[in-house]
Amino acid sequence: MRSRIIASKPSLLHPVTGAAVLFVICLTVSSAAAEPGLVARPSHLGAHLGSPPDELLQCLAVPDTPIHKGYMPLQETCIIQALKQAGLRQRILKVAVAEAVGVRMGLIKLQASDTASGCFRVSDLEADAVAALSAAFDVMPELEHLDLWSVVPGDMASYGQIHQPVFSVAAARADFERLSSTDLPARQLLGKLGAVRYAPLFLSNAADDPMRLACLDNPFPRTAYRAPNAADNWARFAGLAQEGNTETEEPSCVRVLRRGRTDQRNVAITIDDGPHPLIIPLMLAVLDHYDVKATFFVVGHKAEQYPGLVREIAQAGHELGNHTYWHRRMSELPLEEARAELRSCSAVVGALTGQQMYFIRPPGGDYSEASLQAIAESGLTVALWTHNTGDWRKVSPRQIADRALAGIEPGAIILMHDGDLSSVRALKLIIEGLLERNLQPVCLSEIAGNGAAREMSVQAMMNYLDSGWQPAELR
Numbered sequence: 011m012r013s014r015i016i017a018s019k020p021s022l023l024h025p026v027t028g029a030a031v032l033f034v035i036c037l038t039v040s041s042a043a044a045e046p047g048l049v050a051r052p053s054h055l056g057a058h059l060g061s062p063p064d065e066l067l068q069c070l071a072v073p074d075t076p077i078h079k080g081y082m083p084l085q086e087t088c089i090i091q092a093l094k095q096a097g098l099r100q101r102i103l104k105v106a107v108a109e110a111v112g113v114r115m116g117l118i119k120l121q122a123s124d125t126a127s128g129c130f131r132v133s134d135l136e137a138d139a140v141a142a143l144s145a146a147f148d149v150m151p152e153l154e155h156l157d158l159w160s161v162v163p164g165d166m167a168s169y170g171q172i173h174q175p176v177f178s179v180a181a182a183r184a185d186f187e188r189l190s191s192t193d194l195p196a197r198q199l200l201g202k203l204g205a206v207r208y209a210p211l212f213l214s215n216a217a218d219d220p221m222r223l224a225c226l227d228n229p230f231p232r233t234a235y236r237a238p239n240a241a242d243n244w245a246r247f248a249g250l251a252q253e254g255n256t257e258t259e260e261p262s263c264v265r266v267l268r269r270g271r272t273d274q275r276n277v278a279i280t281i282d283d284g285p286h287p288l289i290i291p292l293m294l295a296v297l298d299h300y301d302v303k304a305t306f307f308v309v310g311h312k313a314e315q316y317p318g319l320v321r322e323i324a325q326a327g328h329e330l331g332n333h334t335y336w337h338r339r340m341s342e343l344p345l346e347e348a349r350a351e352l353r354s355c356s357a358v359v360g361a362l363t364g365q366q367m368y369f370i371r372p373p374g375g376d377y378s379e380a381s382l383q384a385i386a387e388s389g390l391t392v393a394l395w396t397h398n399t400g401d402w403r404k405v406s407p408r409q410i411a412d413r414a415l416a417g418i419e420p421g422a423i424i425l426m427h428d429g430d431l432s433s434v435r436a437l438k439l440i441i442e443g444l445l446e447r448n449l450q451p452v453c454l455s456e457i458a459g460n461g462a463a464r465e466m467s468v469q470a471m472m473n474y475l476d477s478g479w480q481p482a483e484l485r
């Protein structure tokens with residue numbers, strides 16, 4: 011096979027989160043290079059196991075694309091060394107280790123294939139996952155939780171992402187050690203961990219792989235969540251949303267929570283844009299440490315990527331809210347697309363947790379008459395905020411906490427995001443600051459009663475946007 015590098019960009023801004031993404035590998039393979047007897051797919055993983063093409067190695071050697079994330083560089087390097095010694099079949103893309111409230115967690119990202127359409131073996135990903143978890147837990151006794159995912163380069167046009175996870179597993183040390191002592195085959199072991207995901211892309215890319223039959227003959231773990239195909243799912247809901255709705259109805263009333271009830275000393279903490287595979291577990295540890303609950307506004311397509319985390323949030327007793335499926339600015343969406351955004355996100359979270367969501371936070375707090383109409387039909391309550399921490403601007407945890415706590419009073423709604431470690435540290439400071447002021451952090455539902463959530467006409471909401479409400483910059 012002959013390979014040709016077409017682009018190598020060491021740093022991009024993620025189109026959805028705005029977070030810096032430090033790796034992207036764009037590699038294409040000459041289509042005329044298929045040899046007789048080989049799978050005529052670009053870059054079969056098996057074709058370069060143990061000997062990556064020189065061009066790819068050069069691409070990966072770009073100095074600005076370190077494997078370690080830099081949160082805890084020494085610990086991250088230590089795990090990278092252990093992974094290298096474990097002889098993984100996949101390439102190591104990123105390792106992150108971080109700590110909050112004395113709990114240390116890690117993230118390992120591997121690359122399953124050079125291209126979005128490349129093939130990979132089911133058994134390779136599973137064996138790598140077990141080997142990598144084992145190596146990392148062994149080398150770092152303080153590590154309590156690991157998220158591991160395998161990705162392929164993403165389809166920017168369809169998914170707006172520079173990588174697309176095809177497999178992920180979340181593992182707590184105690185569970186992993188108990189299961190790995192039982193000599194279970196990799197697939198069964200991962201299945202029992204309970205948070206394994208095989209993406210639709212994974213299944214379709216495995217189609218031409220000799221392992222496909224084995225994969226089909228050997229059913230996936232029952233605990234594995236097979237996500238609906240993201241694009242198909244969205245298109246299906248867009249179709250459903252249009253059915254019988256060719257005539258636009260008169261704008262109706264929408265239920266809105268701008269600030270919570272003030273007769274109790276409660277404040278709601280809301281965390282948008284997740285779930286992030288490292289930041290969310292750390293935030294859950296912080297919330298658990300103080301025994302407080304929060305509301306997580308999740309993005310539908312990310313929830314599909316990290317089903318285990320969505321379940322973890324729900325099982326810990328926190329509230330989940332709708333933050334649309336693709337995180338697009340709702341004021342720019344026609345009615346049908348706004349409906350599809352809402353329904354798709356609700357469908358994913360409902361399938362994962364069995365729970366219905368009650369709140370919608372439009373990305374950036376921005377809306378239009380059409381999107382309010384879609385929200386009114388959905389029965390969701392719009393949740394705005396009183397305190398925007400601006401935590402996505404990469405400011406210090408103290409600055410984030412100061413903005414959250416400035417002029418704070420009962421019924422306030424604090425807006426945070428799960429994009430960076432500074433938000434985790436700020437969350438700790440915010441909770442401590444609230445408790446010092448004799449204010450109790452709660453989830454949104456707890457402050458919406460006593461008339462706090464109000465019916466407003468679409469026109470009144472538009473006037474509110476014009477006169478006072480300042481949507482945030484979309485991140």
Ligand SMILES: [Zn+2]
Binds near residue numbers: 282373
């Ligand atoms: Zn958002």
